[in-house]
Amino acid sequence: xxxxxxxPGPFNVPEGAxxxxxxxxxxxxxxSFFWYRQDCRKEPKLLMSVYSSGNxxxxxxxxxxxxxxxxxxxxxxxxxxxxxTYLCVVRLYNNNDMRFGAGTRLTVKP
Amino acid sequence: xxxxTQTPKFQVLKTGQSMTLQCAQDMNHNSMYWYRQDPGMGxxxxxxxxxxxxxxxxxxxxxxxxxxxxxREFSLRLESAAPSQTSVYFCASSxxxxxxxxxxxxxxxEQFFGPGTRLTVL
Numbered sequence: 001x002x003x004x005x006x007x008p009g010p011f012n013v014p015e016g017a018x019x020x021x022x023x024x025x026x027x028x029x030x031x032s033f034f035w036y037r038q039d040c041r042k043e044p045k046l047l048m049s050v051y052s053s054g055n056x057x058x059x060x061x062x063x064x065x066x067x068x069x070x071x072x073x074x075x076x077x078x079x080x081x082x083x084x085t086y087l088c089v090v091r092l093y094n095n096n097d098m099r100f101g102a103g104t105r106l107t108v109k110p
Numbered sequence: 111x112x113x114x115t116q117t118p119k120f121q122v123l124k125t126g127q128s129m130t131l132q133c134a135q136d137m138n139h140n141s142m143y144w145y146r147q148d149p150g151m152g153x154x155x156x157x158x159x160x161x162x163x164x165x166x167x168x169x170x171x172x173x174x175x176x177x178x179x180x181x182r183e184f185s186l187r188l189e190s191a192a193p194s195q196t197s198v199y200f201c202a203s204s205x206x207x208x209x210x211x212x213x214x215x216x217x218x219x220e221q222f223f224g225p226g227t228r229l230t231v232l
Contacts, residue, residue: 004152034220043200043223044153087152097168098221100145102152 003027006088006101013108017078021104023071023088030090030099033064035073038085038103047073047086078108111136114224116201122230123191131186131227133201141204142184143168143221144176146197153200159184191231199227 006023013019025033033050048055050062050071061074071088088101114135123129135142140161145153145168155168159178173195175187184203188195202221 002152008150043225045223046220049220097155097158098143099155099169100153102150 002102003099004088004090004101006086006104008102008104010105010107013078013106015078015080015108015110017108018074018076019078019106020075021073021086021088021106023073023101025069025071025088025090025099027090027092027099028069029092030069032091033062033071034089034091035060035062035071036087036089036100038087040084044087044100075106078106080108080110082106083108113137114201114203114222116199116224116227118227119225120228122232123188124232125192127191127231128187128189129191130188131199131201131229132183133185133224134183135201135203135222136182137203137205137222138181139203139205139222140181142178143202143204144174144184144186145200145202146170146195147200147226148197156186156199191229193231195229196231197229199229200224 004025035047036044037047038044048057050064054063059076063072085103085105087103089098091098117132143158144156147153154170156174157168157176159165162181165176177185201224204221
């Protein structure tokens with residue numbers, strides 16, 4: 001079983017739609033959580049950290065459920081520019097070893 | 111600031127050849143990393159260096175060696191390339207940050223990635 005699992009998609013949604021991505025992780029000692037965004041043939045870039053209490057950044061909302069070892073990302077009012085692959089990332093506390101999910105591909109269509 | 115730079119951008123090797131992938135960062139970060147990315151697998155950590163002078167194995171270190179030449183530079187060497195090492199290689203760097211969230215001190219560690227090296231081993 002992979003340490004970080006994501007639905008690979010692809011998710012094809014119209015502009016303006018709300019879309020949610022889920023991620024599960026297997027190591028209960030994981031302490032830090034992130035969503036990264038990766039455009040086609042580019043490097044990953046941090047989208048947002050995921051805080052225990054959940055957090056929002058504009059149209060993006062991240063949630064963490066430690067009991068279920070589950071992370072989610074909600075994108076509201078999708079834009080064409082949101083088309084990318086979204087990577088779920090977990091890290092053990094004070095450990096530089098970060099584990100990446102394989103990513104969920106999103107395409108937003110006009 | 112250039113951020114994280116990698117050379118070369120593309121490389122084709124024959125089985126058994128050796129090569130070194132170069133990585134440099136100008137953000138004065140202590141930690142640097144090498145990942146490989148394969149379809150359906152996500153990024154997997156090969157080696158990392160928590161600080162100048164130290165290196166540690168990651169998830170998939172076999173077939174690779176690294177050198178933390180100084181604080182800025184972290185190179186990845188393939189001594190005898192194999193077709194299984196065909197992949198996209200990303201270098202990254204980070205500086206740990208910490209903050210309070212939900213009453214708990216949490217350590218966040220944003221990693222900044224280079225543009226990647228596409229390596230094909232024939």
